[in-house]
Amino acid sequence: MNNKNLTGEVYYPSEEVINKSHIKDWDELNNRAKKDYQSFWAERADELHWFKKWDKVIDDSNKPFYKWYTGGKTNIVYNCLDIHVKTFRRNKLALIWEGENGDTKTFSYYALHRETCKFANVLKSMGVQKGDRVTIYMGRTPEIVIAMLACARIGAIHSVVYGGFSVESLSERIEDSNSKVLIVADGAYQRGKIVPLKQIADEALQRCGTVEHVLVVKRTGQEINMEFGRDMWYHELINLPIATQHCALEIMDAEDPLFILYTSGTTGKPKAILHTHGGYMVGVHSSLKYVFDIHEEDRYWCAADPGWITGHSYIVYGPLLNGTTSFMYEGAPNFPYPNRWWQMIEKYGINILYTAPTAIRGLMRFGESWVNRHDLSSLRLLGSVGEPINPEAWKWYYRVVGKEKCPIMDTWWQTETGMFMITPMPSVPLKPGSGTRPFPGIEMDVVDENGNSVKPNEEGFLIIKTPWPSMIRTVYKDPERLVQQYWSKYPGVYLTGDSARKDEDGYFWIIGRVDDVIKVSGYRLGTAEIESALVSHNTVAEAAAIGLPHEVKGNAIYAYVILRAGIEKTPTLIEELRQHVSHEVGPIAKPENIEFVDTLPKTRSGKIMRRVLKARALGQDPGNISTLEE
Numbered sequence: 001m002n003n004k005n006l007t008g009e010v011y012y013p014s015e016e017v018i019n020k021s022h023i024k025d026w027d028e029l030n031n032r033a034k035k036d037y038q039s040f041w042a043e044r045a046d047e048l049h050w051f052k053k054w055d056k057v058i059d060d061s062n063k064p065f066y067k068w069y070t071g072g073k074t075n076i077v078y079n080c081l082d083i084h085v086k087t088f089r090r091n092k093l094a095l096i097w098e099g100e101n102g103d104t105k106t107f108s109y110y111a112l113h114r115e116t117c118k119f120a121n122v123l124k125s126m127g128v129q130k131g132d133r134v135t136i137y138m139g140r141t142p143e144i145v146i147a148m149l150a151c152a153r154i155g156a157i158h159s160v161v162y163g164g165f166s167v168e169s170l171s172e173r174i175e176d177s178n179s180k181v182l183i184v185a186d187g188a189y190q191r192g193k194i195v196p197l198k199q200i201a202d203e204a205l206q207r208c209g210t211v212e213h214v215l216v217v218k219r220t221g222q223e224i225n226m227e228f229g230r231d232m233w234y235h236e237l238i239n240l241p242i243a244t245q246h247c248a249l250e251i252m253d254a255e256d257p258l259f260i261l262y263t264s265g266t267t268g269k270p271k272a273i274l275h276t277h278g279g280y281m282v283g284v285h286s287s288l289k290y291v292f293d294i295h296e297e298d299r300y301w302c303a304a305d306p307g308w309i310t311g312h313s314y315i316v317y318g319p320l321l322n323g324t325t326s327f328m329y330e331g332a333p334n335f336p337y338p339n340r341w342w343q344m345i346e347k348y349g350i351n352i353l354y355t356a357p358t359a360i361r362g363l364m365r366f367g368e369s370w371v372n373r374h375d376l377s378s379l380r381l382l383g384s385v386g387e388p389i390n391p392e393a394w395k396w397y398y399r400v401v402g403k404e405k406c407p408i409m410d411t412w413w414q415t416e417t418g419m420f421m422i423t424p425m426p427s428v429p430l431k432p433g434s435g436t437r438p439f440p441g442i443e444m445d446v447v448d449e450n451g452n453s454v455k456p457n458e459e460g461f462l463i464i465k466t467p468w469p470s471m472i473r474t475v476y477k478d479p480e481r482l483v484q485q486y487w488s489k490y491p492g493v494y495l496t497g498d499s500a501r502k503d504e505d506g507y508f509w510i511i512g513r514v515d516d517v518i519k520v521s522g523y524r525l526g527t528a529e530i531e532s533a534l535v536s537h538n539t540v541a542e543a544a545a546i547g548l549p550h551e552v553k554g555n556a557i558y559a560y561v562i563l564r565a566g567i568e569k570t571p572t573l574i575e576e577l578r579q580h581v582s583h584e585v586g587p588i589a590k591p592e593n594i595e596f597v598d599t600l601p602k603t604r605s606g607k608i609m610r611r612v613l614k615a616r617a618l619g620q621d622p623g624n625i626s627t628l629e630e
């Protein structure tokens with residue numbers, strides 16, 4: 001595909017980029033993978049260590065509950081830490097961390113292995129065993145990485161809840177996962193303020209009854225409530241004699257669960273997506289290696305949060321599996337000044353930066369001079385994820401940040417896919433706004449209502465036609481939902497929930513979600529979560545939430561509320577309701593605006609027609625409204 005005959009605006013890779021990259025001929029690799037995807041994925045798995053090799057690459061005897069590398073024995077942590085500690089990488093930096101207040105910490109592979117083992121021993125001493133769920137609720141600090149690895153080392157299943165979520169979201173997730181242990185920080189720094197994580201957790205714990213032990217990491221140091229017999233300090237526990245730096249690793253079956261991660265779906269409450277040790281490990285290792293072209297000397301920065309899938313796959317597991325040096329930053333991109341990110345890229349000599357379009361658009365607003373006062377010549381590759389990147393932001397990122405020499409890897413994927421699915425590699429010609437084509441070994445298409453491929457440039461449903469190693473295994477405690485939500489619209493095909501088009505060169509262009517998921521600043525929220533928070537307020541009878549286009553956030557939340565009889569419609573109440581959503585779900589879910597209405601458009605069966613609300617707000621034609629109730 002390196003020919004010069006592509007349509008539209010195309011950015012071809014330089015000879016320098018191609019010469020450096022692991023995959024110089026994408027087409028050759030893709031053709032090989034297409035001919036025999038099982039051998040392709042077996043080769044990828046062979047790049048990692050297995051205690052016992054798998055018997056079968058894929059077991060599809062119970063579709064869509066696919067199994068990968070069956071019979072194989074491994075533990076992802078062995079490939080993340082133990083294997084490196086046996087080589088020169090024991091002294092290589094695994095993690096460089098900077099706090100928002102300027103604190104710094106670094107961990108060699110040796111140190112990260114030690115801290116993981118110490119904490120794993122603490123967890124064991126509390127009775128945590130293989131298969132137990134542990135909830136983690138923290139900001140972006142090294143301890144979140146250590147906590148995740150410690151769980152995985154002993155076979156416990158971690159359930160990380162993003163630190164930007166609040167009381168109800170946390171309590172719901174603890175309850176659903178039935179976690180007996182919660183690992184939390186006292187607080188997190190965000191734009192100079194403290195997010196009181198422990199206080200939020202205390203309130204959440206009053207609403208759910210499963211947690212027996214709370215381990216508290218001291219980060220912000222303010223006064224907090226420590227409940228006797230339940231709450232213990234992390235720094236005290238890891239200094240106890242039981243917390244030795246040797247902790248036997250649990251040998252896991254390839255298909256044993258590694259983690260669950262809650263995400264918003266088409267309907268109802270967030271659901272827990274389950275990923276496994278074997279297939280997930282292979283998917284994230286090879287996708288990061290080939291897409292971000294990891295080399296031994298690299299310093300890589302994924303600026304996401306570990307509490308989302310991007311952080312799980314490409315802050316924690318992917319970089320460690322590749323033995324690379326990863327950078328993590330605690331705070332906001334523009335605090336205290338809009339040059340904070342650029343300053344750190346210069347200070348640490350970052351080579352690869354992976355972030356979201358919303359961050360780029362947010363930083364773009366401050367102008368080029370903030371970027372240009374720093375030497376960003378260490379940068380070699382850039383990345384984007386979470387929502388479609390508009391060509392204007394792409395070009396700014398390419399020109400101002402990447403100085404027209406760093407290809408942008410626009411990676412399309414989901415919590416459910418675990419790894420990049422549509423993505424370029426550095427040697428692939430780019431078109432601003434397109435993630436190019438599926439990763440080798442993965443077949444995708446854009447289809448109409450009946451499942452037939454649409455013509456080039458026509459909009460349709462984005463689907464995945466082949467299984468892949470890091471695919472969602474099940475919805476925790478609700479396997480039927482896996483079948484219904486993803487595998488039932490078209491037989492044998494995975495439905496992504498996105499709409500897209502494919503151009504004449506086979507390049508994919510993502511349009512957006514076609515369900516009740518709203519992407520706000522790249523964060524995934526469900527209308528149901530926002531609506532249920534609103535109706536939990538004692539003045540609200542009914543509510544409907546929609547996403548409307550927003551210049552920086554991509555989408556912003558607008559809510560329509562029917563008040564209970566006799567309640568006065570005041571601006572103060574609007575503010576109170578916005579705060580209520582923030583308190584229950586999290587600041588990211590706070591509606592941009594709330595409008596009081598007397599009725600909501602509904603179908604005759606009582607379903608809210610959000611599509612009609614959206615069309616009205618945008619001054620557009622609502623389309624077919626034949627099912628609308630009078």
Ligand code: PRX
Nearest residue numbers: 385386387388410411412413414415510524
């Ligand atoms: O709509 C797509 C959008 O994010 C959704 C998945 O969200 P989540 O599970 O939170 O994972 C986000 C990070 C992987 C997708 O269904 N999305 C993700 N990446 C892109 C994207 N939309 C357009 N371009 C992308 N690169």
